Amino acid sequence: MAWASLVLAGLFEMFGVAMIHTLHRDRNWQSLLCLILGFGASFLLLAYAMKTISMGTAYAIWTGIGASGGALLGMIVYGESKDWKRIVFIAMILGAAIGLKFIS
Structure with missing residues (x-):
């Protein structure tokens, strides 16, 4: 249950970042x-x-x-650069997070 809460917290973090963009x-x-x-739910989870x-x-x-999801959200929803180098580094962040799950 803790891992599901952690993933959900990350998704709420992404939502909060999107709302910063919307607020601006x-x-x-x-x-x-x-x-x-969004950020409140993220911190609680x-x-x-x-x-x-x-x-x-x-x-x-x-x-x-939060970081990789925010970058992907920016690329998909807000038309930010989809340069292959950005995608490689986002994949590295996600790979590191998955690796931490496996060793924990």
Whole structure:
């Protein structure tokens, strides 16, 4: 259950990052509320996961999901560069997160 919570925390982190972009574009209270709720849920789920997963592993995986997911979201939804070098390094981040799961 802790690993599922950690992955969900990473997905909420991605949502929060997307809401930062939306807030910069629209400047409305709905975007701000979604940003607060997204990051709030992310932190709560991360804290829950850290009850059984070590802090270093949980934080590395959480940031890996958030960072790589945010970059992929930018490429897919917001038309950011899809350069093959970016994709290789995103894959390396995800590979490292998966590797941490296997050794934990």
